[in-house]
Amino acid sequence: MEKKTVRLTLLGGVNEVGGNTILLEDYSYNVKIFIDFGLRIKKYYNEYERGQSPSSVDEILRTNLLPDENQIPINNLYTKEFREAEQNKETVQRNNTRHVDKDYPSNLDGILISHPHKDHYFGLSFVNRTIPIYTGVVTKRIIRAFCKSAKDSISNNFNGLNWQTFRTGDIIDIKGMKIVPFHVDHSVPGAYGFIIYSSAGPVVYTGDFRRHGPLSNMTEEFLNEIKTHGTILTKGETDKQQKDLISEGTKVLICDGTKIHKGIVESEQRVEENLEKLFANNPFDFILVKYDRIDWDRFRTFSLMAKKYGWKYIITEMD
Ligand SMILES: [Zn+2]
Structure with missing residues (x-):
């Protein structure tokens, strides 16, 4: 053996x-x-x-x-x-x-x-x-x-x-x-x-x-x-x-794979597109967003949008 x-x-x-x-x-x-x-x-x-x-x-x-x-x-x-x-x-x-x-x-x-x-x-x-x-x-x-x-x-x-x-x-x-x-x-x-x-x-x-x-x-x-x-x-x-x-x-x-059986690919690009639409229809003075602190993709999406529209992007120091 x-x-x-x-x-x-x-x-x-x-x-x-x-x-x-x-x-x-x-x-x-x-x-x-x-x-x-x-x-x-x-x-x-x-x-x-x-x-x-x-x-x-x-x-x-x-x-x-x-x-x-x-x-x-x-x-x-x-x-x-x-x-x-x-x-x-x-x-x-x-x-x-x-x-x-x-x-x-x-x-x-x-x-x-x-x-x-x-x-x-x-x-x-x-x-x-x-x-x-x-x-x-x-x-x-x-x-x-x-x-x-x-x-x-x-x-x-x-x-x-x-x-x-x-x-x-x-x-x-x-x-x-x-x-x-x-x-x-x-x-x-x-x-x-x-x-x-x-x-x-x-x-x-x-x-x-x-x-x-x-x-x-x-x-x-x-x-x-x-x-x-x-x-x-x-x-x-x-x-x-x-x-x-x-x-x-x-x-x-x-192999790690939470959604592997569903075969769904969630695209950050879609989040960006939906945000664009939202802003185009509703000219906000300010907007509050909440997302996981270590979700780097979401941070990048929001900060890119802020830059594009000339907004200040303010982050809280503590959870
Ligand atoms: Zn992970």
């Missing part, structure tokens, strides 16, 4: 929107990583009203919003800082280096974060501060900016994390297991897919992506990378065994 070398456990994001969290264990490299660490965001908004937040990690686990450590082979996944049920605001605002002092080492070797949408990263707030968080330079910047602009709470505290940033072209090396992060086009900048060169062969995780956006060439480049493995073969110092595995092609493809 062939020895089992890699195990993938999908802990969220299956038949649901949000909660994308995948545990990859490679027994040959002795590596355990998470691919994305999203909170079950729909459930989160059902449980908590706007402005409300959980009082502890235990509460989050009880309500099944994040993976339960007792059911997976990971120790010390969550920060000790928020374990106790009784929390106060002071705890959240303390200097975050204290997390590192308090958190014990974990057997988790890292968490890969594909892009700064809450269903992919929002669980990080509760994570042990010693665990390396691998993410793109822009994703880290957006997460930190978002954190600053929203209300302080234990679910919005991304300080003190052990960030390890990358750009396209870099190769992540975890105990000898190589990972190539590669850019894709999505509605938020700084989105990546990953090619994980496991001991069983390449495992591809697309993250969220699109092929119809303004930077769709980035997605095409990722698709090409999946086929050619150019980065790992030119810069990865692969041996013959690894090259042979790569030549066998992708072993597993994990």
